[in-house]
Amino acid sequence: MRPLGVQVEDWLKDSDEVEASWLTVDLAIFTLRDDQLMMLLVERGLEPFLGKPAMPGGYVQKNETLREGALRELSEEAGIDGSRLHLEQLGTYGDPGRDPRGRVVTVVYLALGPDLPDPVGGTDAERAFWAPAARLEDGTLGLAFDHREILTEALEEVRRKLEYTAVATAFCGEAFTLTELRTVYQVIWGQTLDPSNFRRKVLNTTGFVQPTGHHRLPPTGRPAALYRRGEAWLLSPPLLRATTSGRRD
Amino acid sequence: MRPLGVQVEDWLKDSDEVEASWLTVDLAIFTLRDDQLMMLLVERGLEPFLGKPAMPGGYVQKNETLREGALRELSEEAGIDGSRLHLEQLGTYGDPGRDPRGRVVTVVYLALGPDLPDPVGGTDAERAFWAPAARLEDGTLGLAFDHREILTEALEEVRRKLEYTAVATAFCGEAFTLTELRTVYQVIWGQTLDPSNFRRKVLNTTGFVQPTGHHRLPPTGRPAALYRRGEAWLLSPPLLRATTSGRRD
DNA sequence: ACACTTATGGTCGCATCAACCATAACTGTA
DNA sequence: TACAGTTATGGTTGATGCGACCATAAGTGT
Numbered sequence: 001m002r003p004l005g006v007q008v009e010d011w012l013k014d015s016d017e018v019e020a021s022w023l024t025v026d027l028a029i030f031t032l033r034d035d036q037l038m039m040l041l042v043e044r045g046l047e048p049f050l051g052k053p054a055m056p057g058g059y060v061q062k063n064e065t066l067r068e069g070a071l072r073e074l075s076e077e078a079g080i081d082g083s084r085l086h087l088e089q090l091g092t093y094g095d096p097g098r099d100p101r102g103r104v105v106t107v108v109y110l111a112l113g114p115d116l117p118d119p120v121g122g123t124d125a126e127r128a129f130w131a132p133a134a135r136l137e138d139g140t141l142g143l144a145f146d147h148r149e150i151l152t153e154a155l156e157e158v159r160r161k162l163e164y165t166a167v168a169t170a171f172c173g174e175a176f177t178l179t180e181l182r183t184v185y186q187v188i189w190g191q192t193l194d195p196s197n198f199r200r201k202v203l204n205t206t207g208f209v210q211p212t213g214h215h216r217l218p219p220t221g222r223p224a225a226l227y228r229r230g231e232a233w234l235l236s237p238p239l240l241r242a243t244t245s246g247r248r249d
Numbered sequence: 250m251r252p253l254g255v256q257v258e259d260w261l262k263d264s265d266e267v268e269a270s271w272l273t274v275d276l277a278i279f280t281l282r283d284d285q286l287m288m289l290l291v292e293r294g295l296e297p298f299l300g301k302p303a304m305p306g307g308y309v310q311k312n313e314t315l316r317e318g319a320l321r322e323l324s325e326e327a328g329i330d331g332s333r334l335h336l337e338q339l340g341t342y343g344d345p346g347r348d349p350r351g352r353v354v355t356v357v358y359l360a361l362g363p364d365l366p367d368p369v370g371g372t373d374a375e376r377a378f379w380a381p382a383a384r385l386e387d388g389t390l391g392l393a394f395d396h397r398e399i400l401t402e403a404l405e406e407v408r409r410k411l412e413y414t415a416v417a418t419a420f421c422g423e424a425f426t427l428t429e430l431r432t433v434y435q436v437i438w439g440q441t442l443d444p445s446n447f448r449r450k451v452l453n454t455t456g457f458v459q460p461t462g463h464h465r466l467p468p469t470g471r472p473a474a475l476y477r478r479g480e481a482w483l484l485s486p487p488l489l490r491a492t493t494s495g496r497r498d
Numbered sequence: 499a500c501a502c503t504t505a506t507g508g509t510c511g512c513a514t515c516a517a518c519c520a521t522a523a524c525t526g527t528a
Numbered sequence: 529t530a531c532a533g534t535t536a537t538g539g540t541t542g543a544t545g546c547g548a549c550c551a552t553a554a555g556t557g558t
């Protein structure tokens with residue numbers, strides 16, 4: 001344990017009221033497998049919540065940025081090379097009492113990737129596994145800490161971002177067909193979309209995708225054109241879901 | 250300074266690599282004054298960045314949640330009762346080197362309110378003042394730490410949230426006219442909107458606003474109907490800006 | 499040749515939108 | 529009282545976008 005620099009203490013007035021805290025990063029890693037939205041979990045090997053599934057994560061180390069810490073945990077705990085994943089900060093959870101060990105503040109990162117492999121053994125990733133997000137959302141499969149609450153917000157974020165950003169492409173490989181892209185929307189939104197109308201909207205949104213010129217032969221049926229993601233991140237106009245009356249943040 | 254519980258250390262493997270950190274909340278407080286978007290700043294009374302303007306903020310205290318800490322700082326540093334403000338977490342900044350004193354992680358909250366008063370003296374708020382967000386964005390007025398970067402992200406967030414949430418009502422009082430609401434959009438987006446079309450879109454978005462039945466007499470002109478905010482938070486359909494090609498997060 | 503499957507393209511009626519124009523309801527002034 | 533000025537509100541119209549639906553293209557296997 002490295003001691004804190006003394007110069008910090010000099011600036012504290014109400015010393016008794018302030019405490020140092022432990023900083024962790026947790027990862028909400030999502031992928032699509034078998035037309036299901038899956039989340040990567042690890043079975044905890046330590047108290048508290050020993051044996052319970054939890055989102056992978058760990059302490060931020062000295063001299064690394066939060067993002068670097070997230071990438072490191074992605075590699076160590078999940079055995080995933082995060083350099084090709086979409087990684088974005090979701091939020092920070094640091095209420096006293098959320099961790100029985102004391103004030104542990106966790107910065108949660110959202111990691112999205114195309115059909116990711118099973119975690120390989122040999123590292124911490126041995127105890128990692130994929131679980132259907134639906135089971136976690138409805139509580140069929142319990143989670144450690146406040147991770148279910150975090151999951152709920154992560155899902156809401158992903159569903160909403162699908163509307164007005166090109167984040168759906170993060171679930172596809174380098175090249176993808178429009179049907180694959182449509183499947184992403186269908187699985188995550190839980191609704192079917194008309195192939196023809198979807199195609200028109202995507203192609204009319206400037207910078208969403210660009211054609212590669214190549215095609216892919218499906219097991220049966222007409223070959224599908226391949227696309228890669230375009231330069232645009234914000235979609236205008238956005239791809240809106242069927243209108244549902246919105247609720248508060 | 251309260252010592253950390255020893256039980257935390259027991260779980261650390263690579264003790265040398267992990268360090269405790271200081272947890273602060275910073276506030277990006279925005280309001281509208283004289284048809285300008287203003288941000289509340291305080292002149293720093295301590296090193297580092299002594300004398301430089303900075304977003305108000307401070308250390309999170311023991312046994313308070315992050316949100317409670319934000320509300321407390323809102324009161325202490327800005328003299329503002331935050332219970333009637335819109336308060337939402339924006340993001341967390343904790344890279345090593347962002348603060349010369351060591352690892353200081355700050356959770357930034359966005360606070361939005363209707364025409365807020367000048368900070369009153371007597372507390373820390375003496376050194377607080379309102380500054381036009383435009384001056385801060387273009388760098389005319391420099392900020393301490395990485396606060397300009399944070400401001401940029403805060404502004405982007407507000408501009409985007411105006412589109413698909415009812416957050417604009419946070420800048421209005423309890424009751425407001427549609428012209429006032431339109432002014433919020435115009436000032437923050439920096440573009441004029443057609444009064445007639447704006448009215449139709451707002452009233453057609455279910456749950457955005459609801460009429461109070463009362464009217465308000467402007468200095469000149471026809472009386473305007475008063476509205477209060479409705480139950481809906483997410484707007485469907487959203488109020489979209491003039492189409493601009495989007496850029497990456 | 500044919501059925502089957504998936505991708506792609508087009509049509510049509512309806513809703514929405516932006517750009518206007520028109521009117522209502524107040525104030526102050528001649 | 530008449531009228532100009534100002535702001536709020538309401539309506540019209542032409543273009544655009546979207547959803548539901550149908551049609552065709554281009555592969556597969558029998």
